[in-house]
Amino acid sequence: MKARGRAWKYGDNIDTDVIIPARYLNTSDPKELAQHVLEDLDPEFRYKMKPGDIIVAGENFGCGSSREHAPLAIKAAGVSAVIAKSFARIFYRNAINIGLPILEAPEAVERIETGDEIEIDFSTGEIRNLTKGEVYHANPFPEFIMEIIKAGGLVEWAKRRLAK
């Protein structure tokens, strides 16, 4: 599985309140949520991004609330992956569970700038910066997490487990 798109870079501690503000949490419809993705961080994001684009951020991405609406909004907006130095733990498991690709790659975050064309190979964890001509490597996932990713998310994983 591969992804390719332009990078949109943000800072540390991007919380779930700015990813999807609570004023929109009276729905769980992914399409509706996507219309407000990152609204309180970068109100222009949803207009300037194209499907396939990649969010790049610093430490502790997705901190705060457990709202799964945050990774859902990002996924439904068409973002193909989030690369960060580190993820807040509930966001991390939510993203894995719903099948939003995330990568922990501190070096990539240091080097990538907004607008860079990025290609990701999820099977190897290789991140290519086509604009700069550089290659970075994401931290590998633990085996169990890979199992969930390969199943396509926690629901599919659970179905298989229940079928056993």
Place this chain on the structure above:
Amino acid sequence: MGGMTIAEKILATHAGKEEVKPGEIVLAKVDFMFGNDVTTPLAIKTFRKIGVEKVFDPERIAIVLDHFTPNKDIKAAEQCKFSREFAREQGIKWFFEGGNVGVEHCLLPELGLVLPGELIIGADSHTCTYGALGAFATGVGSTDLAVAMATGEAWFRVPETIKFVYEGDLQPWVTSKDLILYTIGDIGVNGALYKVMEFSGEVIEKLSVEQRMTMTNMAIEAGAKTGIIEPDKKTIEYVKGRAKREYKIYKSDEDAKYYKVIEYDVSKIEPQVAFPHLPENTVPISKAAKMNIKIDQVVIGSCTNGRLEDLRMAAEVLEGQKVAPWVRLIILPCSPTVYFKAMKEGLLEIFLEAGAVIGPPTCGPCLGGHMGILASGERAVSTTNRNFVGRMGHPKSEVYLASPYVAAASAILGRIASPEEVVK
């Protein structure tokens, strides 16, 4: 076999193992799980996709409609209706709305539905609150809740534990809220990322169970998987008469391995105020009170500081005083029981005489839901747990986090103030 921490012991037992090591991923049996009106609808939709007819055990699931209730708009009402219908269909035993609903993390401990030694997940980040009872309790998303409702299990990466030891004598007006704000200010909002914060020391032993909940509640604000405190006599006393299930007490071994041990001399800690827009931006009150920061609103309530003892603290400062004319003071007792007791004790009278608005038990303004939303440029002092951009309303509004003492004093003077300035 080396020693284990309390968190490791609870995870090991629930995973059916002799021991677990940090970094390991385990599948574990969950004792109790729940969601609220924001997270449950999504969990129900996901539950339907799994293809099982019935939840694994309707007595181990709670649905607490506390965030946007009393329903703030049509969409919120629809979300609640959807959750209510599911609760009825599945025979969910612990369903709360209307006159029996409180803020989930106040309500569930009060009712003895979360207990020492248990493994608890909640589709709400402040589920870590129950660590104050010696449970391993952690926030998850709706998909985790859905799968757990179907299977009774969840996956956990066994976290490292950081031990925090608090020693010394507390200064006047210093509460557990100040201790946790100070700690987050010290280690940062990702200072305990993926880890457990184990709170200990003579100061923690002296805190009441309610005060301990204020601390474990905010462990998530340092990125932690949970906060935890070893159960003692006070814990057992608290759960006595409430416990809805049998429970077990776990304690950390003397030779347990910690990622780090951090010690604080609390005699040097003042009341704290966390400035916008991160809980780590803490400033001691002696400095904050001199900055003449004018405020428009004060909120006293939430799963962090909406319990009876918190309201007593607010009343101690507000008694015989008046709220500044330009300030809206909103007080939200966090459960029907707290509300009732506050009425019996005469606290509500003190609040009304001071010019406060008393609202129903709801999360309401804490997450910018309703009942106290800020306009652009407005500032609030709040006893809640987050001060992120737009948390209480407009993205250009500001939230300052503090204890009930500091919040009450600020309401009276109309600026960030120390209780010392009001109570002579």
